[in-house]
Amino acid sequence: MKFNNKNIFYELQRKQYSASTPAMSSNLEDILTNTELSYWHQIWLATRVEWKTLFQLAAPAIVVYLLNFLTSMSSQIFCGHLGNLELAAANLGNTGIQVFAFGLMLGMGSAVETLCGQAYGAHKYEMLGIYLQRSTILLMVTGIPLTVLYIFSKQILILLGESTSIASAAAVFVYGLIPQIFAYAANFPIQKFLQAQSIVAPSAYISASTLGLHLLLTWLVVYKFGLGLLGASLILSLSWWIVVVAQFVYILVSDRCKQTWTGFSLQAFSGLWDFLKLSVASAVMLCLEAWYHQILVLIAGLLKNAEITLDALSVCMTVNGWAFMIAAGFNAAASVRVSNELGAGHPKSAAFSVVIVTASSLFICVIFAILVLVLRHVMSYAFTSGTEVSDAVSELAPFLAVTVVLNGIQPVLSGVAVGCGWQAFVAYVNVGCYYIIGIPMGALLGFKFNMGAKGIWLGMIGGILTQTLVLLWVTFRTDWNKEVEKAKDRLDKWENKNDNEPILEE
Numbered sequence: 001m002k003f004n005n006k007n008i009f010y011e012l013q014r015k016q017y018s019a020s021t022p023a024m025s026s027n028l029e030d031i032l033t034n035t036e037l038s039y040w041h042q043i044w045l046a047t048r049v050e051w052k053t054l055f056q057l058a059a060p061a062i063v064v065y066l067l068n069f070l071t072s073m074s075s076q077i078f079c080g081h082l083g084n085l086e087l088a089a090a091n092l093g094n095t096g097i098q099v100f101a102f103g104l105m106l107g108m109g110s111a112v113e114t115l116c117g118q119a120y121g122a123h124k125y126e127m128l129g130i131y132l133q134r135s136t137i138l139l140m141v142t143g144i145p146l147t148v149l150y151i152f153s154k155q156i157l158i159l160l161g162e163s164t165s166i167a168s169a170a171a172v173f174v175y176g177l178i179p180q181i182f183a184y185a186a187n188f189p190i191q192k193f194l195q196a197q198s199i200v201a202p203s204a205y206i207s208a209s210t211l212g213l214h215l216l217l218t219w220l221v222v223y224k225f226g227l228g229l230l231g232a233s234l235i236l237s238l239s240w241w242i243v244v245v246a247q248f249v250y251i252l253v254s255d256r257c258k259q260t261w262t263g264f265s266l267q268a269f270s271g272l273w274d275f276l277k278l279s280v281a282s283a284v285m286l287c288l289e290a291w292y293h294q295i296l297v298l299i300a301g302l303l304k305n306a307e308i309t310l311d312a313l314s315v316c317m318t319v320n321g322w323a324f325m326i327a328a329g330f331n332a333a334a335s336v337r338v339s340n341e342l343g344a345g346h347p348k349s350a351a352f353s354v355v356i357v358t359a360s361s362l363f364i365c366v367i368f369a370i371l372v373l374v375l376r377h378v379m380s381y382a383f384t385s386g387t388e389v390s391d392a393v394s395e396l397a398p399f400l401a402v403t404v405v406l407n408g409i410q411p412v413l414s415g416v417a418v419g420c421g422w423q424a425f426v427a428y429v430n431v432g433c434y435y436i437i438g439i440p441m442g443a444l445l446g447f448k449f450n451m452g453a454k455g456i457w458l459g460m461i462g463g464i465l466t467q468t469l470v471l472l473w474v475t476f477r478t479d480w481n482k483e484v485e486k487a488k489d490r491l492d493k494w495e496n497k498n499d500n501e502p503i504l505e506e
Contacts, residue, residue, distance in 0.1 A: 028046055028346070029349045032348040057195070058329040065325045068207060075214075075218060082229075085165065089166060090232065092162065101150075107283030110279075110423065111135060113335050116128045118340075118421075118487045119343060121341060121342060133268030138279055140186075175233070176231070183241045196340070197260060203247060207243060221235050292434040296459065299443055303456075309453045319372065323407055328411060334419060347483065354475060357415075366408065376398075377390065396453060403460065416475055434463040437463050442458065446459070
């Protein structure tokens with residue numbers, strides 16, 4: 001392929017595949033391996049091609065995460081207008097019980113991200129539907145013990161020290177979320193199945209439409225029909241099922257999924273044990289990170305003047321959570337791009353994608369961090385009018401800004417790890433960085449050196465920074481040609497599964 005035409009970029013853009021034929025373009029690899037181009041000309045053309053692909057993935061993914069977050073948050077807001085008890089119950093049910101199931105299911109669904117992404121890149125389209133079904137089966141089975149957890153949520157919350165009145169009200173809310181468990185079990189594999197094919201925009205449209213319907217139905221059920229907490233949580237479950245059904249209908253009718261979804265197959269029941277091991281490694285990797293932040297908040301509750309400390313941490317964690325939504329979109333994009341290119345046998349493209357997605361995410365998060373510093377004296381007033389909380393947030397703002405910057409790198413590298421199938425390795429890294437370094441450091445600085453919330457937050461930064469440096473070092477030293485071979489071997493073993501052959505990298 002010749003690249004001596006000055007309008008080469010536009011020629012590449014015209015090279016499109018039919019909507020009914022999924023395929024991985026080799027444009028980026030062709031540019032990066034073409035010796036007729038100067039180095040800087042290569043970088044310029046490759047960057048333009050990769051940026052267009054990247055933002056077509058990342059932007060809709062960010063929208064999906066934000067809309068899903070708003071759907072759950074809106075239910076809490078509706079419940080909050082019923083009274084303080086109902087607000088506390090909805091918050092406790094969502095953040096104490098539901099977030100555990102969300103993290104576990106999302107983590108287990110990440111196994112589909114690795115395998116579907118690499119299979120799509122390798123043109124083994126029929127395997128995507130098989131992986132989708134295998135993951136859904138495993139997640140549905142996982143939903144059974146989670147249902148038992150939900151049923152006994154009142155007793156669990158009382159055991160953890162909550163008052164009987166709040167635990168009882170929270171349990172009512174949680175009972176209505178039981179159908180949501182199985183919606184998660186279906187949604188995350190479907191979502192990853194679509195993302196692996198760079199089909200993200202339909203999920204954003206579906207989530208946006210569902211949010212509007214969710215708001216209307218919740219208002220009717222809570223205020224007009226008087227069903228309170230149970231009604232609000234049942235509508236939240238219904239909304240997630242609407243998303244699931246709409247996405248699956250899209251898979252059935254869309255020309256873009258004709259080769260990747262060929263119907264239900266008994267092959268989905270083979271190789272479940274090894275698929276479970278990869279799913280569990282993915283879940284552990286994600287859950288260890290989510291629990292890390294929750295544990296630090298619990299530790300902060302033991303400090304002197306805990307109310308102001310927790311309020312300030314809550315404000316900063318919320319701001320950090322919004323920034324993290326941006327990083328989560330780039331995380332999904334990184335996973336898709338790396339897994340697709342490895343499956344397609346494009347080592348240079350995979351490596352180049354890592355650089356571009358990391359640089360793009362970091363740039364946006366640096367801007368967000370600057371805004372945090374500029375608004376550090378006033379941003380707390382969006383949550384509370386207290387001046388003490390404002391002063392505490394202002395003191396934490398520089399630490400928050402550093403965390404936001406790290407969020408521009410760390411989640412992207414985690415996405416790269418998922419794209420490569422390194423979930424088990426990253427789970428070990430998370431244990432060391434978060435639980436051996438981060439939490440002890442936070443407790444030591446917060447209590448022993450009397451640094452309070454700042455010390456605890458420094459501990460969190462220490463854990464995240466250590467993990468980021470480890471992942472940067474591993475990614476920098478990666479032999480992408482070997483990763484291509486590993487992806488090929490992994491897919492061959494999955495396609496011709498022999499139960500005596502392990503497929504999970506240790």
